[in-house]
Amino acid sequence: xxxxxxxxxxxxxxxxxxxxxxxxxxxxxxxxxxxxxxxxxxxxxxxxxxxxxxxxxxxxxxxxxxxxxxxxxxxxxxxxxxxxxxxxxxxxxxxxxxxxxxxxxxxxxxxxxxxxxxxxxxxxxxxxxxxxxxxxxxxxxxxxxxxxxxxxxxxxxxxxxxxxxxxxxxxxxxxxxxxxxxxxxxxxxxxxxxxxxxxxxxxxxxxxxxxxxxxxxxxxxxxxxxxxxxxxxxxxxxxxxxxxxxxxxxxxxxxxxxxxxxxxxxxxxxxxxxxxxxxxxxxxxxxxxxxxxxxxxxxxxxxxxxxxxxxxxxxxxxxxxxxxxxxxxxxxxxxxxxxxxxxxxxxxxxxxxxxxxxxxxxxxxxxxxxxxxxxxxxxxxxxxxxxxxxxxxxxxxxxxxxxxxxxxxxxxxxxxxxxxxxxxxxxxxxxxxxxxxxxxxxxxxxxxxxxxxxxxxxxxxxxxxxxxxxxxxxxxxxxxxxxxxxxxxxxxxxxxxxxxxxxxxxxxxxxxxxxxxxxxxxxxxxxxxxxxxxxxxxxxxxxxxxxxxxxxxxxxxxxxxxxxxxxxxxxxxxxxxxxxxxxxxxxxxxxxxxxxxxxxxxxxxxxxxxxxxxxxxxxxxxxxxxxxxxxxxxxxxxxxxxxxxxxxxxxxxxxxxxxxxxxxxxxxxxxxxxxxxxxxxxxxxxxxxxxxxxxxxxxxxxxxxxxxxxxxxxxxxxxxxxxx
Numbered sequence: 001x002x003x004x005x006x007x008x009x010x011x012x013x014x015x016x017x018x019x020x021x022x023x024x025x026x027x028x029x030x031x032x033x034x035x036x037x038x039x040x041x042x043x044x045x046x047x048x049x050x051x052x053x054x055x056x057x058x059x060x061x062x063x064x065x066x067x068x069x070x071x072x073x074x075x076x077x078x079x080x081x082x083x084x085x086x087x088x089x090x091x092x093x094x095x096x097x098x099x100x101x102x103x104x105x106x107x108x109x110x111x112x113x114x115x116x117x118x119x120x121x122x123x124x125x126x127x128x129x130x131x132x133x134x135x136x137x138x139x140x141x142x143x144x145x146x147x148x149x150x151x152x153x154x155x156x157x158x159x160x161x162x163x164x165x166x167x168x169x170x171x172x173x174x175x176x177x178x179x180x181x182x183x184x185x186x187x188x189x190x191x192x193x194x195x196x197x198x199x200x201x202x203x204x205x206x207x208x209x210x211x212x213x214x215x216x217x218x219x220x221x222x223x224x225x226x227x228x229x230x231x232x233x234x235x236x237x238x239x240x241x242x243x244x245x246x247x248x249x250x251x252x253x254x255x256x257x258x259x260x261x262x263x264x265x266x267x268x269x270x271x272x273x274x275x276x277x278x279x280x281x282x283x284x285x286x287x288x289x290x291x292x293x294x295x296x297x298x299x300x301x302x303x304x305x306x307x308x309x310x311x312x313x314x315x316x317x318x319x320x321x322x323x324x325x326x327x328x329x330x331x332x333x334x335x336x337x338x339x340x341x342x343x344x345x346x347x348x349x350x351x352x353x354x355x356x357x358x359x360x361x362x363x364x365x366x367x368x369x370x371x372x373x374x375x376x377x378x379x380x381x382x383x384x385x386x387x388x389x390x391x392x393x394x395x396x397x398x399x400x401x402x403x404x405x406x407x408x409x410x411x412x413x414x415x416x417x418x419x420x421x422x423x424x425x426x427x428x429x430x431x432x433x434x435x436x437x438x439x440x441x442x443x444x445x446x447x448x449x450x451x452x453x454x455x456x457x458x459x460x461x462x463x464x465x466x467x468x469x470x471x472x473x474x475x476x477x478x479x480x481x482x483x484x485x486x487x488x489x490x491x492x493x494x495x496x497x498x499x500x501x502x503x504x505x506x507x508x509x510x511x512x513x514x515x516x517x518x519x520x521x522x523x524x525x526x527x528x529x530x531x532x533x534x535x536x537x538x539x540x541x542x543x544x545x546x547x548x549x550x551x552x553x554x555x556x557x558x559x560x561x562x563x564x565x566x567x568x569x570x571x572x573x574x575x576x577x578x579x580x581x582x583x584x585x586x587x588x589x590x591x592x593x594x595x596x597x598x599x600x601x602x603x604x605x606x607x608x609x610x611x612x613x614x615x616x617x618x619x620x621x622x623x624x625x626x627x628x629x630x631x632x633x634x635x636x637x638x639x640x641x642x643x644x645x646x647x648x649x650x651x652x653x654x655x656x657x658x659x660x661x662x663x664x665x666x667x668x669x670x671x672x673x674x675x676x677x678x679x680x681x682x683x684x685x686x687x688x689x690x691x692x693x694x695x696x697x698x699x700x701x702x703x704x705x706x707x708x709x710x711x712x713x714x715x716x717x718x719x720x721x722x723x724x
Contacts, residue, residue, distance in 0.1 A: 013044045014066065015051070021059035022205045023052045028066030035067055037095070037120040037154075038075035046098050053105040060208030061102075062201065063128060064112035073119025073145070074153070079287055080296050088284035092153040095120075096276045099127035099155055108214035110204040113190070114197060116140045118178065122189070123154035126163065129214035130207050132192040133181050134200045141184040144176040146256050148300055149292030149672065153283035157263040158275045162218045164188040165227035166235050166264060170242075173264065174257045182375070218272050229268040239265060251537045253672045256286045290682055294674030297721055298664065302657035302675075303495070305722040311498040311658055312486040313479035319487040321345060325401035325426065327418050329360025329391065332435060333407035335463035338364040340405075341388040343492045348398055349391045357391035364389055367464060395421055402430040403488060405457060410439060416447040423449050431484050433457040437508045438559055441474035441501045451476040455485045458505060460666060468665035469494045474501050495665055497658040499647075503563065506647050506659070507666040510676070513639045513702075514667070515551065518544025519579030520699070521632060525623025528601065528612050534632040539670025544636065545601040546610070552594035557587045578700065582620070590619070635695060638703070640669060641676035641683075642692055645706040648677075656719045677719040685713040 012035070014026040025048055027035045035041060052058045065071060082088050102109055102124075111117075111128035116139045123143070125131050133139065143156045151157060152173070161169040164187060171177065172187070184190045192207075194200035208214075217223050228235045242261065250257055259282040267275030286292050322345070326337045329351035337349045337360065351357040368386055371377035377385075390397060398404065404422050408414050415434060423432060432454050434444050445454035456472030469489045473482055482498065489496035499506040514535075521531045522545070532543030540547075548556065560580060567574045586592045586600070592613065594600040602610040644663065647653040660675025673679040680688050689710055695703035712718070 011044060012041045013048050015048050017052075017055075017058055018205070020205070020209060021057050022062060022208050023055075023058045023060070024062045024064065024201065024205075025049070025052070026064055026066045027071060033067065034069060034072045035065055035121075036072050036075055037124075038078060042095065042098060046101070049098075049102055049105070053101075053107060058107065059212060060108040060110070060205075062110045062112055062204040062208060063124070064201065064204070065114050067115070069115030069121075069139070070111075070113045070117040071121030071124060072116075073121060076148070076296060076300050079150070080293070080300075082287055085281075085284040085288055088153075088287045089280045092280040092283050093277070095154045096280070099124065100276075103127045103129065103216050104219065108208040108211045110208050112194075112200045112204040113139070113141075114200060118142055118144050119152065120154050123152055123156045123159070126159040126189075127155065127216075129211070129216060130192075130204075131190045132194055132200060132203050132207070133184065133190045134197060135181055135193050135195050137180070139181055140178040141181075141189055142176060142178040143173055144178060145286075146174060146176040146254075146260060147295075149254070149256050149289060149295040150286045151256050151260045151263060151279070151283055153280065153287075155276055155279065157260055157279050157282075158267045158272065159216075159218070160189075161264050161268065162223070162225060162272075165225060166230065166268060167227055167238060170261065170264060173260045174246075225268060230265045231269070251539075253291070253537075253539050253670065255289055255291060259283075259286055291672045294672060294678050294682055297678050297681075298657075298660040298674040299671070301722050302660055305657050306495060306497065306661055307490075309486070310722070311496065311655060313483045316480050316483040319484040320491070321403045321484075321488060323348065323401045323403075323427075324488075325350060325398040325404045325422065326407060327404065327422060328407040328409075329357045330407065331363070332459060332461060332463055333405075334360040334363035335461070336405055336407060336435070336459060337361070337389055338367055338385075338464050339492045339494070341385050345388065345491075347389045348401060349389055350395065350398060351391070351393060354391070354393040357393055361386070361389050361391040396425060398422055399425045400427055401425075402427040403484075404430065404432045405435055406433065407435040407459075410436060412439065412444065415439070415444055419444070419447050419454075420449075429453075431455060431481055431488075433485060435459050438504055438562075440503060441472045442476070445474045445476060452478040453481050455481050456501070456505070457485060457489070458507065460507075466665075467495050468507075468662060469496050470505060470507050470662060470666065471496050471498045472501055472505050473498065495661060497662040497666075498654060499658065499662075500652050500654065502647075502650065502652045503566075506644075506652055507662055509652075510640050510643045510647065510663065511667040512556075513643045514540065514636060515544045515548040515556075516577050516579045517636050517639045518548065519582050520577070521635065522616070522620050523578050523582055524627075524699070525621060526626060526632065527622050528616050530626060530629065531632065532612075534629050535636060537629070538633040538636050539672055540636070541668040545612075549595040549600035549602055552596055553583050553587050553600055554593035554597075556583050560584075577702065585619070590615075634691065635699070635703075637670070637673070637676075637679060638688065638692055638695065641680050641688070642703065642706055642709065644676040645680070645709045649706050649708040657722060680709070681718045685709060685718060686716075689713045 012029040017023045029035050052061050109128045110130045111125040113133040115136055117125050122141055143152045145152050194203050263279045263282040267278050324340045324345045325348045326333045327350050329349050337347045341347045349357050349360050368382040372379055372382050404426055434456050437458055441456040445451040448454045455477050458470035460466035460468055471485050486496050518531050535543035564574050592599045598604045603613050604610050644659050653659050656677050659677050663669035663675045664671050689705045692703050692705040
């Protein structure tokens with residue numbers, strides 16, 4: 001029996017009832033690659049649920065999808081536009097009412113998950129009495145709303161803890177973890193696994209037939225939380241310290257995490273209906289928060305725009321490389337070899353000797369061993385990956401490579417040598433990419449016989465973990481080469497941003513302003529511990545002094561000296577930063593070059609915790625009067641944002657989205673601010689100009705606002721979200 005709505009090609013729902021009275025509801029929104037929770041879907045879905053419950057011949061319901069995945073989350077466009085908390089509460093309550101209707105209608109409901117169910121999609125699945133997932137290695141399950149500054153607003157903070165327990169549910173909710181099928185089943189989000197699509201539906205129908213009186217655990221009279229509610233001694237003990245631990249971790253910058261915890265805890269102390277109302281109010285607080293608006297702007301709209309090729313030149317077919325050569329088997333080259341082999345490429349890992357290359361491959365072997373031991377990779381897949389990496393000391397093994405990634409030491413002469421010897425054997429139409437963080441690509445391309453096929457690929461360490469690759473266009477880099485580089489970066493599952501050639505490019509240049517401002521604050525007499533704490537409170541992952549130790553002060557000194565020589569040779573003025581003298585003294589006089597040597601701004605005792613070096617106060621005395629912490633934070637953030645605008649002004653950056661995503665993914669710029677340009681939008685461009693001018697008068701010309709920032713502020717403009 002088929003309902004009339006199947007005759008409508010525009011219907012997002014297909015509805016069929018088999019001979020045994022099991023209704024299969026298939027979500028399949030026309031014109032979309034994914035099903036999305038919005039009125040276009042929910043209104044006909046509610047109608048068909050009511051139809052099924054009103055039909056005495058229907059004995060059970062199976063909900064599945066006609067798309068590759070089950071159901072994506074809520075319609076972000078709609079949420080982004082909402083500013084009235086009451087409107088948000090009404091919307092959230094409406095969706096909850098639909099899900100309550102589904103789970104309390106008196107008939108068994110099974111969710112047949114053929115693919116991923118994230119956010120609101122998983123919330124719908126949790127409202128079903130039983131969940132069966134297709135054994136799909138690409139499928140992911142999770143309540144991921146916190147990654148956009150939100151919390152699950154369809155009952156997720158109430159159903160999940162009641163299903164698997166508060167202590168198990170909180171990390172999933174507060175970290176937005178995405179689980180594969182096996183992990184989701186082990187955690188209790190999924191009840192069964194099916195091997196084929198037909199088996200999925202067969203199992204779902206079978207369960208519905210033999211469970212005619214199915215009900216949710218929380219609707220049973222004798223329901224108790226697995227592991228206890230918030231009053232249970234074990235849970236209460238955990239909750240006694242959890243808020244302070246959360247505050248120490250987030251510094252209050254991510255209110256959604258605290259709202260999630262409060263919603264779970266408070267909801268456990270009341271009946272289910274009132275618990276849902278509690279969640280709606282916390283959900284509204286998240287939706288209208290500036291943190292959510294910032295994060296949605298960048299981590300949804302701008303990231304999606306990049307992932308869809310927003311920074312890729314048009315008019316070129318998508319490239320697929322067959323043989324990738326990596327020059328240099330150090331830590332960086334070895335990690336690039338690993339991610340390339342993991343993406344399915346044949347990889348030649350070339351070093352100066354066979355022994356060096358073998359040591360480089362050993363890095364991949366260690367990563368594979370770890371992945372296999374944790375169940376993230378099968379032994380067979382691990383062996384296949386390693387078979388794709390050929391370690392060698394012979395340049396002839398690079399013959400036929402259609403992509404070369406050079407990752408040798410930052411020395412122009414060495415890079416020139418390997419460029420020429422490699423181009424002699426690689427595919428003549430191939431791309432040569434240099435992994436460099438500071439040396440201008442145009443200069444590195446000069447020894448190349450094919451500078452139009454030469455491009456920069458700046459990976460971040462460790463390259464197997466860091467999500468960003470900065471693609472640098474040299475003056476002669478062709479659009480086709482850029483497009484092919486963009487494709488490679490996406491194929492190795494990284495996010496590409498595109499920048500133009502300049503000293504330090506974008507990420508290294510702006511990142512340096514953060515660590516240099518930390519040093520400037522030290523020379524101003526600010527207490528080093530206050531500087532570090534302010535860095536963390538600003539939203540940066542590490543304080544500027546500790547981060548400078550990680551980078552190494554000796555490297556900073558090398559870059560400073562090289563920059564000075566290059567600028568003097570070009571007849572250009574050499575900028576002087578207040579921290580330059582301090583770095584030179586730390587390295588050359590005090591022999592404190594950074595963490596690798598065990599001594600920098602911090603001491604690094606063997607087997608002990610790092611500690612700020614006590615000698616800092618002797619050489620850079622702490623001032624009697626300390627500036628407010630809020631001002632320290634502003635100095636750290638505004639200097640990065642202002643330098644980002646200068647990069648736009650000079651043409652180093654070509655887009656707002658590359659700037660924001662590059663900052664968050666590249667050096668960890670405060671995610672809740674949405675990147676440096678979104679930070680300026682929220683701060684107010686006119687207010688930022690005023691504050692920067694105040695700082696310039698007080699602390700130096702490095703704070704002089706960029707001309708483009710001043711012009712935009714005068715015109716009442718802000719930095720765009722995405723085109724259109």
